[in-house]
Amino acid sequence: MKASAWKTFVKNKDLLLIMTPGLLKIFIFAYLPMIGVVLAFKDFRYDLGIFGSEWVGFKNFEFFFNSQFAFRLIRNTILYELGYMIITTLVALVLAVLLNEISSRFTKLYQTSMFLPYFLSWIVVYYVVYAFLDMKHGLVNNTLVSLGLEAKNWYLDSAPWPYLLNIISLWKKIGFSMLVYYAGILAINQEYYEAARIDGASRFQMAVRITIPVLMPLVSILLILSIGGMMSGDFGLHYFIPGTSGLTYPTTDIIDTFVYRALTEIGNVGMGAAVGFFQSAVGLVLVLLANYIVRLINEENSLW
Numbered sequence: 001m002k003a004s005a006w007k008t009f010v011k012n013k014d015l016l017l018i019m020t021p022g023l024l025k026i027f028i029f030a031y032l033p034m035i036g037v038v039l040a041f042k043d044f045r046y047d048l049g050i051f052g053s054e055w056v057g058f059k060n061f062e063f064f065f066n067s068q069f070a071f072r073l074i075r076n077t078i079l080y081e082l083g084y085m086i087i088t089t090l091v092a093l094v095l096a097v098l099l100n101e102i103s104s105r106f107t108k109l110y111q112t113s114m115f116l117p118y119f120l121s122w123i124v125v126y127y128v129v130y131a132f133l134d135m136k137h138g139l140v141n142n143t144l145v146s147l148g149l150e151a152k153n154w155y156l157d158s159a160p161w162p163y164l165l166n167i168i169s170l171w172k173k174i175g176f177s178m179l180v181y182y183a184g185i186l187a188i189n190q191e192y193y194e195a196a197r198i199d200g201a202s203r204f205q206m207a208v209r210i211t212i213p214v215l216m217p218l219v220s221i222l223l224i225l226s227i228g229g230m231m232s233g234d235f236g237l238h239y240f241i242p243g244t245s246g247l248t249y250p251t252t253d254i255i256d257t258f259v260y261r262a263l264t265e266i267g268n269v270g271m272g273a274a275v276g277f278f279q280s281a282v283g284l285v286l287v288l289l290a291n292y293i294v295r296l297i298n299e300e301n302s303l304w
Contacts, residue, residue: 039273060274069258074231077254080162080238081230084169089223091170092177093215097207099178100185111182115175122236125172129164129241155243158251165252169237177222184218185211220294220301228287231279232256255279 009016035050040060042053064070099110117125132139133154141151154160188211196206233254242252255275263272287303295302 036273037277039270040277041274042270044269044273056270060268060270061278063268063271064275064278069253072250073253073255073258076251077233077256078230080165080254081226081233083162083166084173084234085223085226085230087166087170088173088177089219089226092174092181093212093219095174095178096181096185097211099182100211101203101207111175111179114178117172117174118176120172122240125168126240129168133164155245156247158248161242161248161251165237165241168241169234172237180222181215181218184215188214216298217301220298221303224287224290224294224303227290228283230286231282235260 039050039053041055041057042050043056043059044050044053048054095114099107102110120128130138133141135141135151135153135155138154140154145151154164192210192214193206196210201209233256235254235256238252238254239257239260242248259272259275262268291303
């Protein structure tokens with residue numbers, strides 16, 4: 001058994017060597033910081049350090065869950081992430097299928113134009129959005145005024161932000177998701193389509209009966225992984241784009257932005273660690289639950 005394992009190691013040594021930098025990165029930035037989980041159960045003091053600080057049990061968790069904003073923050077975080085996940089998946093699937101069907105010389109141009117926003121930082125996206133929503137000079141308000149309507153101060157009203165944030169998130173993330181599904185479509189065996197053409201199937205029928213079903217395992221895996229991050233909101237999107245106006249917090253504030261403000265304004269490290277631990281624990285449970293449900297429906301589409 002040991003000899004067999006050694007032979008496997010020697011046979012794949014090149015691949016293992018290529019993996020080493022990635023594994024080190026994961027170990028340093030994902031596993032090593034787990035030592036800090038103990039801060040969630042301590043009254044952290046800088047002079048005593050992580051292990052010298054006093055144990056306080058679940059008091060750091062009480063600070064968050066007894067807050068009047070706890071329900072609102074959890075609700076906003078889950079609903080926004082659910083919305084981003086569902087809308088991005090559906091639109092990315094449709095665009096990937098359409099991109100595969102057009103097969104023109106402009107395919108690369110379409111891919112690049114949709115993929116470009118993915119590389120923009122949220123700071124840059126903020127200025128792009130601000131050019132549209134600025135009270136005095138924004139494109140949207142100028143259009144409203146030219147139509148005889150009143151200009152609106154978007155940064156002092158919480159009502160439109162659920163729609164705006166979903167649109168902005170879709171615009172920024174759609175390119176990457178679409179590219180993943182498009183790569184999946186290119187990997188589909190062309191014999192399926194040739195057989196369907198011989199049987200007289202239309203392009204729409206081939207997309208619905210072949211492309212989408214074959215992509216389902218990939219969609220399931222990406223959805224399961226996304227569900228794991230449902231309790232961890234997109235900090236950049238929710239912190240930079242709506243700004244720091246308290247009037248928009250009822251619909252824009254999520255757990256991550258609340259924790260950031262708590263750390264910068266109160267300096268409560270223990271509470272921040274407690275909320276982070278809560279998010280990770282719930283995320284793990286959600287991944288296990290989602291994979292279990294997918295496994296019950298179709299074992300081949302599950303992650304493990």
